[in-house]
Amino acid sequence: MKTLHEILLNQYQEAKPRLDRMHAEVIRAEQARIEHPAKDAAPRSLPRWASPLCWVLTPWRELFWSSRRVWVGMAAVWAAMILFNLANSDSSEKTAPRLAVTRPAFTLASQQQQLKLIEQMTDSLTADFAEPPRSSQPSPRSDRRQSQRIG
Amino acid sequence: MPVVAECEQLPVQQARRGDAAAWDAVFARYQLPLYAYVHQLVRDEQDSLDIVQETFVSAFRHLATLRDDRKFASWLFSIAHQKSIQKWRGRDKQTAAFDEVAAEPFEFEDGPDELLIRDEQKAAVLALLDQLPPPQRSVLLLHYLEDFPLDEIARITDAQLGTVKSRLHYAKRALKKLLEAP
Numbered sequence: 001m002k003t004l005h006e007i008l009l010n011q012y013q014e015a016k017p018r019l020d021r022m023h024a025e026v027i028r029a030e031q032a033r034i035e036h037p038a039k040d041a042a043p044r045s046l047p048r049w050a051s052p053l054c055w056v057l058t059p060w061r062e063l064f065w066s067s068r069r070v071w072v073g074m075a076a077v078w079a080a081m082i083l084f085n086l087a088n089s090d091s092s093e094k095t096a097p098r099l100a101v102t103r104p105a106f107t108l109a110s111q112q113q114q115l116k117l118i119e120q121m122t123d124s125l126t127a128d129f130a131e132p133p134r135s136s137q138p139s140p141r142s143d144r145r146q147s148q149r150i151g
Numbered sequence: 152m153p154v155v156a157e158c159e160q161l162p163v164q165q166a167r168r169g170d171a172a173a174w175d176a177v178f179a180r181y182q183l184p185l186y187a188y189v190h191q192l193v194r195d196e197q198d199s200l201d202i203v204q205e206t207f208v209s210a211f212r213h214l215a216t217l218r219d220d221r222k223f224a225s226w227l228f229s230i231a232h233q234k235s236i237q238k239w240r241g242r243d244k245q246t247a248a249f250d251e252v253a254a255e256p257f258e259f260e261d262g263p264d265e266l267l268i269r270d271e272q273k274a275a276v277l278a279l280l281d282q283l284p285p286p287q288r289s290v291l292l293l294h295y296l297e298d299f300p301l302d303e304i305a306r307i308t309d310a311q312l313g314t315v316k317s318r319l320h321y322a323k324r325a326l327k328k329l330l331e332a333p
Binding site for chain 2: 002003004007009011015019020022026030
């Protein structure tokens with residue numbers, strides 16, 4: 001009669017020599033690591049943030065990748081807006097020739113209006129330079145006396 | 152069957168200071184039960200050896216984090232358990248099998264329950280261990296290999312005490328049924 005403990009350990013007795021070698025190797029390796037820690041430290045010469053790739057990847061990951069659905073949604077909205085604008089600009093180009101046809105008549109009319117305006121202005125200016133009308137009021141009494149004495 | 156008090160006689164304190172002879176004694180004491188436990192979970196010789204090796208390396212490097220030397224055995228088994236689960240899940244991708252089995256009401260009997268197994272029953276018992284779901288197998292092994300108390304088994308397997316009791320109950324019941332059969 002055996003216990004479950006004995007049955008299990010007996011079943012794995014064959015592995016004991018390998019386990020002995022393995023644990024001896026672990027102790028030797030770990031002690032060597034403690035005695036010569038420089039071997040482990042050598043590959044870590046640069047801090048992680050110092051690599052240029054980190055400068056690119058970190059913003060990419062934190063700014064874009066974390067909220068990529070929002071960014072994609074915004075890009076879709078912008079694309080829709082650009083397409084809408086392009087479609088509208090096409091229709092304005094189609095209407096442009098009609099405007100071009102009406103433009104010469106418009107400029108002729110405006111030129112005529114300008115000429116009329118200039119004529120009116122020159123008329124009013126010549127009127128300003130004309131001789132003012134004589135006033136009907138008599139001169140002051142003192143002026144009249146002096147003129148009489150001299151006379 | 153070894154008792155938990157035995158680990159108090161182990162030179163854990165000397166091992167903390169990096170004494171190679173102390174580590175040799177500690178590893179020699181636990182290597183076979185650890186290997187048996189891990190092999191019963193992962194079922195692969197090379198994987199089991201790798202896990203035991205990784206457990207020893209981890210123990211060597213992190214012994215300073217262990218507060219109570221008397222808990223050394225359960226601490227060592229908890230490292231091995233975690234590594235076994237990682238390996239097992241990574242290989243089989245059957246995480247669901249490690250979840251809890253459907254619980255039924257039961258009266259848990261916690262006491263000296265050494266099961267004596269006849270030689271002709273040995274193969275059947277080992278076959279039964281194969282059939283048990285990994286959580287029950289794990290609890291049963293910890294109970295019979297190292298006689299860990301239930302609270303320490305809960306700590307090793309990272310499970311609730313009630314869950315451990317339930318698992319052990321079903322595993323023992325299955326084992327007893329097998330042994331009582333003519």
